[in-house]
Amino acid sequence: MASQRRKTKGENLALRYAILGAWALFCLMPVVWFLSIGLRPRTEIITPTPIYWPSFSLDAWHMIWEDWPMGKYLRNSVLAIIGSVVIDLVLAIPAAYSLSRFQYRGREDIGFYILSTRMMAPAIVAVPIFFLFRTLGLLDTIWALMLIYAAINLSFVTWIIRSYMLDIPKELEDAAKTDGAGEIRILWEIIIPAILPGIITASVIAMIFAINEFLFTLLIASTPEAYTMSVALANFTGGSDGVIYNAIALVAFLAFLPIFLVVVAIQKHLSRGLTMGAVKG
């Protein structure tokens, strides 16, 4: 489609590529910088004048596996994130089904309430949530992280799935109904298979937000017991040693790679997912 679009009158192609190219450079430069920091020895990071051509070193690689329980942080992240996405899907799929395929009083208000929880600043609920989890004895556990990530992403996931459900032609459902299928069966056997791309998109976006989550994790996980990658990074400061930048940069780069591959795979659905279904990209 894009290739069919012609050059507009008065538009300068050189300018187009200069602008796009400049931004591409600005996007990729810090990434090169991540890699360059991650693969240099610690002594070449903070120096009187910056070193642009450092010597190669796997210091950081050894450090993250030997000096820190990186495997444990990784496991915490993965468990908390997968658990939260499962909770989200279990709650969001029926909710989205209800919001998209039924007419009833209060439907719009319920839908908007779910959407509006996306607007809550984490800091607003941070203090009460902290007390809640303390009362429940869940502080410093990945259970608490799972529950909070699920809550943060629930509105997003529900609205994305709802948007995909709205696209399913009603005829498909009616045909199943005349065959005598009940609503739950229709949901399970017709709707869910038809909106699988939407479910995957929602899950991927939920995972990214969960990986990135910082404030709640910082409050809930106060010891390395429940640290996730995101907060563990902030604690690579090793006391008097100062911030251990090469380890941070390397971990960030390693975490980036799988996320990048997954997102490229769902690229087509991304704009729709990011706007909670408001844009049909």
Added chain:
Amino acid sequence: MTLSDVSATGAAKAAPDSPTPRSVPFRRRSKRMRKALPYLLVAPAVLYLLVITLYPGVFAIVQSFHNVKFGPWQPAGFANYAKLWGDYQFWGALWNTFVMGSISLILQTVIALALAFYAYRDPWVKGWRIIFLVPMLFMPSAVAFIYKLAFLDGRVIADLLMKVGLLDANVAWQSSTWLSRLILILADVWQWTPFLFIIFVAGLQGQDEEIEEAARLDGASWYAIFFNISLPMMKPIIVVALILRAIDITTMFTNVFIITKGGPAFGTETISFFIYRTGFKFFNFGYASAASVVMLVLTIVIAQLVVKRAFVSARS
């Protein structure tokens, strides 16, 4: 589907010769049960969100009328709110959030629109999308550290500026409010302009090419087409994208926490950081809750006035 549809299909299901035994429990359900079904389906999600939003809301309101330090809660009346009213740090945090948020949002919008405008007709639009997406996929905490290193600890940016002759001495970023804000804004623009870009490109690609083509045949220039046709058509999409971005910008925390710690002299302290500092650094939970309640009220007002309308118009 209307209510009459529901009851009609209900009747259809009561037909005795249905060949599928698995649906029997649903078919025999009473009419009242059928009416309750959509509510039952949405209830678990709503209950979950109520626990995580309404409960904290009520809790924060109650706590905001108490003095909560280490011991038991002491009733404090409106003392926390009165203190908030006169607290220049609280107003400062609101102001900083607003200033840094608006500058960052405006920059991101302009850049993303310009990039989307140039990219969407380009044969390599898929490639541009993938490259521009990259910053968004790094963990924000790591991005914050990398910017801290580049600007502060490693002095790379100042060194580069000196090399090209724009500076003749090192810069003390941290001693200037505006330079510190600049770092935060730059990191935010770098990481989150892609969010808007992806959405804007999708919006531009989704619009009717024929209108554009007709205008082009009439001899309209690119900026006439862009400002008079593309932009107005994309308005609902732009509004939704900006709202989502604005929500995240106003809750800015990670970069402040890692790069500036709110300094110098609270000049980069955002409202999220203010609540965090009062509650979890000084353990003045009652006071932090009072600030949370004020923010909560603001959020609800904005949600009702702006967001509801935007999402409804984007859908229709």
